[in-house]
Amino acid sequence: MSLDSAALPSAALPSALVFDFDGTLIDSVPDITQALNETLAHFGRRALTVDDVRTMVGDGSGQLLRAAFAATGAALSDGQVPAVLQHYTDTYFSHSAEPSCLYPGVVDTLTRLHAAGVKLGLCTNKPERIARKLVGLLGLGHLLPVVAGGDTLPVRKPDGAPVAWVMEKLGATAAVMVGDGRNDVLSARAVGIPVVAVSYGYPRMPVSELGADIIIDRFADLPGALARLPA
Known part of the structure; x- marks a missing residue:
């Protein structure tokens, strides 16, 4: 059967x-990593690996971005978060998904x-x-x-x-x-x-x-x- x-x-x-x-x-980490790295590059930061990002997911996009920016340079201030979050969510939303x-x-x-x-x-x-x-x-x-x-x-x-x-x-x-x-x-x-x-x-x-x-x-x-x- x-x-x-x-x-x-x-x-x-x-x-x-x-x-x-x-x-x-x-298993979303590869797609999240791609969108996140596009945002990091847009704001002049280095890329993260899939393994890096795997330890950062789970608490929402805002916390993900705070962790990613802290890992690649100066931490985000509260005032910087909205613009960075908007860029990331727009980038991620624009991507497709494979079965x-x-x-x-x-x-x-x-x-x-x-x-x-x-x-x-x-x-x-x-x-x-x-x-x-x-x-x-x-x-x-x-x-x-x-x-x-x-x-x-x-x-x-x-x-x-x-x-x-x-x-x-x-x-x-x-x-x-x-x-x-x-x-x-x-x-x-x-x-x-x-x-x-x-x-x-x-x-x-x-x-x-x-x-x-x-x-x-x-x-x-x-x-x-x-x-x-x-x-």
Whole structure:
């Protein structure tokens, strides 16, 4: 039986899932690095490597830029941030996205979960307009109809409000968070929902120390992990 045709036991699944994006559904660091380096060059800074940037993502574009500029010279002042942020987000938004950035098993697994009646939403610290564009380019729009970006609300993860907002828009009173970092765990705990962590993302700390309920090594393992969550 193929992955696409394998039925999921709906009784063992939550009513809703809220996903992180970068490091969970997509390997975005190469594209982020390209856009970031264009911005750094525009403002007279040296380029960063993919490995450099991998340690900086997860806290939103503003914090990413502060870290990148601090690593390449003088730190950004508060007054400099808006112009730099605008250049970066415009640059990133102008880029396309290749399906190869999706981690293995993501499309098939999301499709199966959707077919089983699970409501799916996205909660990311990436700017909303960029997240929505990428979701569309990657053909995930019908699977992830609700998107909260890092600028959708006045606060972002690790605050629980964006996760709660996604749940509300999905019409869900309960859910499970799926992510790769501490911000995902903290935001989920803030609204009292379980967390499944992936081991392959950008956690910036040992995954075993994130405090997730279950850790999976492959996205395709998610349905089985959901069935093992404590009641």
